[in-house]
Amino acid sequence: MPKRTDIEHVLVIGSGPILIGQAAEFDYSGTQACRVLRAEGLRVSLVNSNPATIMTDPDVADATYIEPLTPEFVERVIAKERPDALLATLGGQTALNIAIGLYENGTLERYGVRLIGADVDAINRGEDRQMFKDIVRSIGADAPRSRVCGSVEEALQTAEEVGYPVVIRPSFTMGGLGSGFATDEAMLRRMASHGLADSPVHTVLVEESVLGWKEYELELMRDRSDNVVVICSIENVDAMGVHTGDSVTVAPAMTLTDREYQRMRDVGIAVLRAVGVDTGGCNIQFAVNPADGRLVVIEMNPRVSRSSALASKATGFPIAKIAAKLAIGYTLDEITNDITGVTPASFEPALDYVVVKIPRFAFEKFPGADPRLTTTMKSVGEVMAMGRNFPEALGKAMRSTETKVAGFWTGPDDGSSAEELLEALRTPVDGRLYVAEAALRAGATVEQVAEASGFDPWFVDQIALVGEVGAEVRDAPALTAAVLRRAKRHGLSDRQVAALRPELSGEDGVRLLRHRLGVRPVFKTVDTCAAEFAARTPYHYSSYDEESEVEPREKPAVLILGSGPNRIGQGIEFDYSCVHAVMALQDAGYEAVMVNCNPETVSTDYDTADRLYFEPLTFEDVLEVVEAERTAGPVAGVVCTLGGQTPLGLAQRLKDAGVPVLGTSPEAIDDAEDRGAFSRVLADAGLLSPKHGTATTFAEARAIAAEIGYPVLVRPSYVLGGRGMEIVYDDATLEAYIAKATDVSPAHPVLVDRFLEDAVEIDVDALYDGTDLYLGGVMEHIEEAGIHSGDSACALPPITLGSADLLGIRAATEKLAARIGVRGLINVQYALKDDVLHVLEANPRASRTVPFVSKATAVQLAKAAARIAVGETVADLRAAGVLPATGDGTDLPEDAPIAVKEAVLPFHRFRTVDGHGVDTVLSPEMKSTGEVMGLDDGFGTAFAKSQAAAYGSLPTEGTVFVSLANRDKRAAVFPVKRLADLGFRVLATAGTAQVLRRNGVDCEVVGKYSEGPGNCVERILAGDVDIVVNTPFGSPGNSSPRLDGYEIRTAAVSAGIPCITTVQGMAAAVQGIEALRRGGLGVRSLQEVHAALLAPRP
Amino acid sequence: MTEAILVLEDGRTFRGEAYGRVGTTVGEAVFATGMTGYQETLTDPSYAGQIVTMTAPHVGNTGVNGEDDESGRMWVAGFVVRDPARRPANWRATGGLDDELAAQGVVGISGIDTRALTRHLRERGAMRAGISSVDTDAGALLARVRAAEGMAGADLAPQVSTREPYVVPAVGETRFTIAALDLGIKTATPRHLAELGVETHVLPSTATAADLLAAGPDGVFLSNGPGDPAAADYAVAAVGGVLDAGRPLFGICFGNQILGRALGLGTYKLRFGHRGLNQPVLDRVSGTVRVTSHNHGFAVDAPLDRPTDTPHGRVEVSHVGLNDDVVEGLRLLDAPAFSVQFHPESAAGPHDAAPLFQRFVDLMESVRAGGEGQS
Ligand SMILES: Nc1ncnc2c1ncn2[C@@H]1O[C@H](COP(=O)(O)OP(=O)(O)O)[C@@H](O)[C@H]1O
Ligand SMILES: Nc1ncnc2c1ncn2[C@@H]1O[C@H](COP(=O)(O)OP(=O)(O)O)[C@@H](O)[C@H]1O
Ligand SMILES: [Mg+2]
Ligand SMILES: [Mg+2]
DSSP states (O other): OOOOSSOSEEEEEOOOSOBTTBOTHHHHHHHHHHHHHHHTTOEEEEEOSOTTOSTTSTTTSSEEEOOOOSHHHHHHHHHHHOOSEEEOTTSHHHHHHHHHHHHHTTHHHHTTOEEESSOHHHHHHHHSHHHHHHHHHHTTOOOOOEEEESSHHHHHHHHHHHOSSEEEEETTOSTTTTOEEEOSHHHHHHHHHHHHHHSTTSOEEEEEOOTTSEEEEEEEEEOTTOOEEEEEEEEESSOTTSOGGGSOEEESOSSOOHHHHHHHHHHHHHHHHHHTOOSEEEEEEEEEOTTTOOEEEEEEESSOOHHHHHHHHHHSOOHHHHHHHHHTTOOGGGSBOTTTSSSBSSSOOBOSSEEEEEEEOOGGGSTTBOOOOOSSOOOOEEEEEEESSHHHHHHHHHHHTOSSOOSTTSSOOOOOOHHHHHHHHTSOOTTHHHHHHHHHHTTOOHHHHHHHHOOOHHHHHHHHHHHHHHHHHHHOSSOOHHHHHHHHHTTOOHHHHHHHOGGGOHHHHHHHHHHHTTOOOEEEEOOSBTTSSOOOSOEEEEESSSOOOOOOOSSOEEEEEOOOSOBTTBOHHHHHHHHHHHHHHHHTTOEEEEEEOOTTSSTTSTTTSSEEEEOOOSHHHHHHHHHHHHHHSOEEEEEOSSSTHHHHTTHHHHHHTTOOEESSOHHHHHHHHSHHHHHHHHHHHTOBOOOEEEESSHHHHHHHHHHHOSSEEEEESSOSTTTTOEEEOSHHHHHHHHHHSTTOSSSSOEEEEEOOTTOEEEEEEEEEOSSOEEEEEEEEEEEETTSOTTTSOEEESOSSOOHHHHHHHHHHHHHHHHHHTOSEEEEEEEEEETTEEEEEEEESSOOTTHHHHHHHHTOOHHHHHHHHHTTOOHHHHHHHTSSOSSOOTTSOOTTOOEEEEEEEOOGGGOBBTTSOBOOOOOOSSOOOOEEEEEEESSHHHHHHHHHHHHHSOOOSSSEEEEEOOHHHHHHHHHHHHHHHHTTOEEEEOHHHHHHHHHTTOOOEEOOOGGGOTTOHHHHHHTTOOSEEEEOOOSOSSOOGGGHHHHHHHHHHHHHTOOEEOSHHHHHHHHHHHHHHHHOOOOOOOHHHHHHHHHSOOO | OOEEEEEETTSOEEEEEEEEBOSEEEEEEEEEOOSSOHHHHHTOGGGBTEEEEESSSEEOTTOBOSSOOSSSSOOBSEEEESEEOSSOOOTTOOBOHHHHHHHTTOEEEESSOHHHHHHHHHHHOSEEEEEESSOOOHHHHHHHHHHSOOSTTOOOHHHHSOSSOEEEOOSSSOOEEEEEEOSSOOTHHHHHHHHTTEEEEEEOTTOOHHHHHHTOOSEEEEOOOSSOGGGOHHHHHHHHHHHHTTOOEEEETHHHHHHHHHTTOEEEEEEEEEEEEEEEEEETTTTEEEEEEEEEEEEEEOOSSSOEEETTEEEEEEEEETTTOOEEEEEESSSSEEEESSOTTOSSSOSTTTHHHHHHHHHHHHHHTTOOOOO
16 A cells, blocks of 8 residues: 555654653664655654754754643644644654543644554554553453552452562553552552552552563554554563563574464454554564463553564664554555665564664662662663673673673672672662672572572573683683683673683683683674575674674774763763764765664664664674674774763773773773872863862871862762762761762772762763864853752853853863863763853763754764864864854854753652652752743743653642751842742742741741651642752752752652742742743744844844 | 584584484474474475474473474474473473474484574575484585485475375365365364364365366365465466466465466575565565464565466466565456465464455355356
């Protein structure tokens, strides 16, 4: 069936900010969809609030709206753009929910917009868990017994019927938000009430538990003539009970016979047809009883999902791209498989390799958060690795995660007994594979480990095999080529081998020996068809096998090292920069070669770079890729400065190994990263930084503190995302910090800085070529210095800085760039205290804010950086039109719109072991998973949009509850008074109320949490409050005085109302509220904004 | 660990480890891309005489069980895998694949670059090969390989066919009785038919038209099987007789080729054949695409664009392989006969094509009802 002729203009809805459970994979899907639709000659409009995405690049859609993803704003876009179709199946749960909203409030009908992909009934049939189960049964398949409950009582009753433990699942949430197991009534009461709150429709599913069964997923596609294909089967190593997003998963399924697999396939196809997703992709989850093969259907996502992104990367079959084509009417047999170029897409990929996905967690960020893995997804990212067998893929995946340990034996053994380890395996937590291996080594049998962990015995046996190979390596009289090759074929890294053979002087020694013995990997190709047909796309993975498939090439190649797994502090923003580098280098006539291991990203789409190597970002693996490319043709060099800290950390070793490192040199990088070196840089440049010192003991630390004065900021050296940072106000707390800060040593000293209170923080992104500086943008933080730059909102252009400040900042940035020796991007964070500019840090690399700045100023900084890396100058780039002919980010036009970045925090996903929320207070340690951008003419409106995009709209009336730290009280009077004048009712705790009253703000006093019944927390939970302002009391670290605040903030989070924790944030909120009351927030496409910005200035 | 060697007739050699029975074997090297169903594959008579390379790296994970065999024994001439499982893990497993291979005398090799071998066969075509885990001298084995018979012209059906006729009763009430010509039939076929109320009388490959029609069956079925259809004139003759009798006829795989030849169409050897569970086939009548299970090295030669006149009336190509436009099915327009090149009985493979058995039943129904029996 040919393309539909009744569609000319499609609106695509993205998934918004990166959240746990809904991350970069939707940028990958959405970008593919937009490109496909445009290639088909359709007009594409796009709404997505996330500026860090490739899909919101102005050249991806015809009209791009970086606006809040709420039905209200999307309706405005529809009113302005008048699309005739809406594609909502590629933007995750967010897009799906908005589509439903627009359907229910009649917007779609009013503007004659057709939903394509899945219609509302299909979406409901798939998403409404009870309706879905009925469908499953109607086709003769099985599902866990359950009931949808609208009240806690109903839940308790259902639990009695199906028997404890039960699973609670809020309807219409994503990533298992609010779900989990209840083993008894008390637990069920608590979880059901949370769950009812989490569900947009206020119902939860109470379900029979199939804990410990094997979990599988199928990715299916269907076209409008009812052809259905299964793209990929995925088997979870972690059994039912651990969210797929948190499970180690493997493709294809490893432990099913053909009969069992085909049965699963039949059921999947029948379900898909019965639910009636008319075109596109869908994901169905199954559980299989390992004892008798009983198959039950768990759930279906009638849309492109996290798993479908994984499946696309795992098989080479681009699900989102094909889904978009199917949505506009093509059938699978009309679409060619662009990997083979000759066969159609109406087939099922055959794999001749094994794919392993391992999730990446961030519990260290949320002290007190319950680390147990359950039905609520908690991981913040993932890695994928491919190998010619499971052990090889597993080993590569384990070292891709970039955690402290990089595969078996690379970390210390705590020497626990087999019994202890088996016991530990019974509670799922991050890193279980290590425990399983240790247990086997401690003498546990495969059966025992399988029983305790719930892993299929086959997987356990494979781990045992790796263990045996490890033992061979350890015990071999000499490391012969044969022994090494066997080790490599089972996924052992040089680092692991070195750990087993201490005499080989470490990883480098092992590598040298290995190279001398000629034990090198080959590179195979992902071709969708197990080599039945030739592949045209160079999508490679390494394997210690015999035949390599890397083709020779003419053009010089540049390797771009990606940023690895998404994690807090290093996310999609860095992938954005890498993808831009790819484009820029292609324009400049190079072959762009991408190396990365994150399946969620656009950079690992085989369509993005000329060649893709899906490899761990370790020194060993990158070096082998470089070698392979050198044999293929000329290699200009490697770019290490766009993928965040991960590739930055490899720069020096690569250079030492004779690999040309492009752009800023490793030495320069060290000058910025090394504390001592950086102080010298600052001294030469005549720039100030907060007084500081480095300590390796408490005594030293106290001495430094005494000299520079409290408060001080302490942190371990060399960290990204401010890990382990604390503001300390006294010796006692300092001592406590040093005590708990593990591995403090001369090698890992603690940095002690004077903490600048009430300072304005400023973020700068700039380009430097050795002569000229191009200052991309100056961002003024809303929150004071002390709130991590990644977590604080910021505005561009800066709202309170004068041109004098800007010139000062420009001069300082230029000096820094020059002294450090930057060739490309530099990011500097300044603190402006009492009009004195202090340098907090300089990062000689692409920063988290590059995409935000690029979108706010219409200048592609990362592209420019890549061109500088290969030798072009700012002048060249101005001439080439990559940079504006004149001016830079410091002299934006007067009428330039204001862009506000707001961080999105995952607090609501974490609970303490006893089920309470985790504290939401912001600190120097980054905690946000993503960001949104609010773009409008004035600060107030832009800020209001950013809040709407991040948390849902600010209230324009109602009740505000205020409870402030003493030091904040004075500053807060004015904004609170303003709210009162706007008609807000004011509630306050006694101390705050007193100050407010003296200043003529009448307010009602409410008791502190500690003051029992009727207290503020109860009022918040009762829904009496519309917005909370609470700034932390006392000093972080010693919790007691802050407990009240903690209870207040967590209450606000569970009540789902805005909770502002800084005075500056409050002032901004007031402006936003005023703007909202003036009404009418308009929408404006990025293309319009950029046209205005780039218009020649008089 | 015993060393083993695999040598292709063009001299390319792979060294690995012995798998299954230690010994020496020769046959036609082919590759199969299915990711499940090795037990069904090994026991599929159509693989007789072939050294099968599994492109899926891990083989044997679910062991072997008493239910999934497609015939009384394993037929492959040799078995090539990359990573054999060390232990079976499946609730139905009754034993390990390694032991079963050894017990049934299947000589195999493991640990070689099966993808390199597959790419070689893809480019050069299926060819004779040998595996040995007793004499790992490449030269000696190469000589044996070159001395061996090729698949072209090989008549293998009689070797895999039943010697004695036997009956597979219908499940429940018997609605139809058919004669099945066993050219290498798989147990899944009579099973599917039985579920539709069909009683299947399985006859040896050498059965004549008279033998097939003797019991006055409602229809005749031609099974899959190994070898070169050009070498099975006896079957072609038998089918000719059945067509003359105007009895409803359904053939699959080898049976499709036999029907083609009986109609005067040619057959030819494909470069490397179709062996997998993921092959898209277009049903030109309904316009739908089915993902089907394939295992064939030969194919029927017929024009895709128009019906062809034959002594038995017009025949049209009903199914086409979308990967390479190979004829995947025939349908007579003036007689109650049709056939497909792929495997509706699957096992291993997707069940998309199973409705074809119903189509056969419907055909017998309409003929019985005195319909003109247009397939
Ligand atoms: N009935 C059940 N018994 C045990 N575990 C379950 C059950 N249902 C779901 N789970 C676990 O919870 C996880 C999340 O459930 P799922 O239905 O997939 O919700 P989500 O929409 O978050 O993906 C699953 O991956 C599975 O591991
Ligand atoms: N001396 C200081 N005074 C006040 N705030 C500081 C100081 N040093 C750092 N900060 C705060 O801590 C945050 C993180 O510190 P930074 O040096 O940028 O570490 P990271 O490498 O994690 O970005 C900064 O964004 C800033 O808000
Ligand atoms: Mg799920
Ligand atoms: Mg910083």
